[in-house]
Amino acid sequence: MASYLNTNTQTTLSPPRPSWVDLTNFGLPSSMETSGYVPFLMAIILIASVMTVSLRKNKLSAFPVINASKNEYLMSGRAMLARGLEEFGGKPFRVNTGLGGGVIILDHSVMPEVRNDARFDSTKFLLQYWQAGIPGFEPYIALGTEILHNVIKWNLTPAGIGMSSWELGDSQFSFTDLDMILAKLNKPLSDEANAALSDILTDNEEWHEVLLGDVIIRIVARVSSVIFLGPELCRNPDWLKITVNYTNKATNAAKVLRRWPVILYRTIHWFLTECREVRTMLIEARQIIAPILEKRRVEKAADPSLEYHDALDWYETAAKRMGVEYDPADQQLALSISAILTSNDLMSQSIMDLCKNPEMFEPLRNEIRSVLGDGQWKPTSLYNTKLLDSVLKETLRLKPVAAVGLGRRVMEDVRLKDGTVLPQDSGIAINAEKMWDPEIYKNPRAYDGYRFLRLREASEQGEKTSQLVSTSPEHLGFGLGIHACPGRFFGANTVKLVMCHLLLKYDIKLAENTNISPLEFGFSMLANPTTKVLVRRRKEEVNF
Incomplete structure (x- = not known):
């Protein structure tokens, strides 16, 4: 769901070598075994390193730095962004993140130049924050691999039915096409959601307290795993513990x-x-998945027509189609990261927002009853939960997972139309303040669950741009352009489906004196993991 994928990213555990490491350019002998060459070699590398860093710093010096230490960024990143917007009046400034030259914060007006330009790489921007090359973090590298991108694209997005990547990125298509793709998944997802809610929230009809983030992530992990891993692993406690x-x-x-x-x-x-x-944990994940895959490969060798209809099988098919090798555990955990992290955050925060606005519960339940009254999942069932869609999009507007959007790594020097030169290897991001701009949204800091429903009903264009999975310059919840999160379609489908079960089958309210303030760390804005809620089982109204 988050904007993690880039088909140009190579599957490698180490960052690419800078060009100056190619020592043949210096006329050195191919063998460096003689110890006398070592000091000379080290001196060349040191000088080249200093020159490279110095040149890059000179180019970055054009952008004023707003914070002296990375601790200020880590502890008050969002407040610092607001201060930068006021202090520099929309002109670029730099945030010291403690990594490289930090991040250049650009005004929203440059989004048309950045969003579809391949010279700006979203995955390489992400990897600098997720320790690319450090053992144990390989699933974060897997987020940028072409095989993961293709598994999602070929099985869980409109591109799987022939839509172009541009249409996929900017969401200009009929969402009924997407519903047809995802509808075949809804029955197994719904069955697992029903079982997971009963197991985790219980059928207790008395109010009882639970830790919201803990129960939601366990529910989302189980439901997602039905599609990712199939029946062998979706309820395996060891695997679920790892994914959670x-x-x-x-x-x-x-x-x-x-x-x-x-x-x-x-x-x-x-x-x-x-x-x-x-x-x-990564070693344990490999030990769990390996025997399942080996068993399946033996079965398929005996019967090539055998299909399993889950992501384990999708990866096997994609690997053969692409002629590549892959690490199944890395890839499955990458899927879990992209699906579970953002789905858990959106669902947890949405529940908090509904508890703060309890008048929304009954209209939502009425909508779900009208759509699923006969207990049958139809291709358009979730598409027609338009108020629920609006509620989720409003939560994502008020509290996205990050206070910036379009995080990119600059792959070569780029001159913008206003004359700004963005140096190669610098990090850039767009301030997300437009999501709270009174010129765009009425009462932008106030929660309005009907906001995007009204926009959908107001015009044909609103129908296209105001859905949860739609992307636009005014709403960066799922990114924008060619790097918009392709996993958002499956993630949104899963969240809406689980919310249908939760809202009809449980009453829920905030526990007394619980903390619901988002947890901010750097640019991140996450649903508070300490929030407690009270839940109780409702009488069954619709059997689905």
Whole structure:
């Protein structure tokens, strides 16, 4: 769901070598075994490194830095962005993130230049924050591989029925086409959602307290795993524990690693408990998946027509079609990261928003009853839950997962139309303040669950641009352009389906004195993981 994918990214555990490492350019002998060459070699590398960094710093010096230390960025990133907008009046400025030259924050007016330009790479921007090349973080590298992009595109997006990547990125197509693609998944998703809610929230008709983020991520993990891994693993407790915990553990390990100088990353990670935990989880994931895949390969060798209809099989098909090898555990955890992290965050925050606006519960239930009254999932069932769609999009507008959008790595020097030169290898992002702009949204800081429903009903263009999975310069929840999150279609489908079950089958309210403020870290804005709610089972109204 988040905008993680880029077909141009190579599957490699190490960043590409800078050109100056090619020593043949200096006329050195091919063999460097003689110790006398070593000091000369080290001096050349040191000088070249200093020159490269110095030149890059000179180019970056054109952009004023708003914060002196990375700690200010980590602790108050969103407030710092607002201050930069006011202080520099829309002109570019730089945030010191503690990595490389930081991030250049650009005004929203440059979005048309950035969103579909291949010289700006979203995956390479992401990987600098997820420790590319550090053992245990391989699933984050997998997020940028072509095979993952194709598995999603060929099976879970309109591109699977012939839509172009531009249409996919900017969401200009009929969503009924998408509903037809996803409808075949809804029955197994619905059955697992029903079972997961009963197991995790229980059928207790008395109010009882639960930790919201904990129960939602477990529900989302189980439901998503039906499609990702099939019946063998979707309820496997060891696998579910890994999928639920890997993202949190990796996020925490990355935070701990960032406390150290970048130059020490490749050494210090071996000694950090948090990084060891991530490596161990990845080893365990491989041990769980390997025998399942081996069993399937034997079965398919005996019967080539055999199909399994899940992502394990999609990967096998894609690998043969593309002629590539892949690591199944890395790829499955990458799918889990992209689906579970953002789906859990959106669903958790949406529930908090509904609890703060309880007048929305009954209209939503009425809509779900009208759509699913006969208990049957139709191709257009979720498409017709338009109020629910609006509610989710409003939550994503008020609290996206990040206070910036269109995070990109600049692959070569780029001159913008206003004359701004963005240096090669610099990081850029767009301030997301337009999502809270009174010139675009009436009462932009206030929650309005009907906001996007009204926009859909107002015009034909509104019908196209105001749906949850639609992208636009005014709503960067799922990115924009060629790097807009392709997994958003499946993620939105899953969240809406689970919400239908939850709203009809449970009453829910905030626990007394619970904290619902988003957790902010750097540019990230995450649903508060400590929020507690009270739930109780409702009487069955619709059997679906």
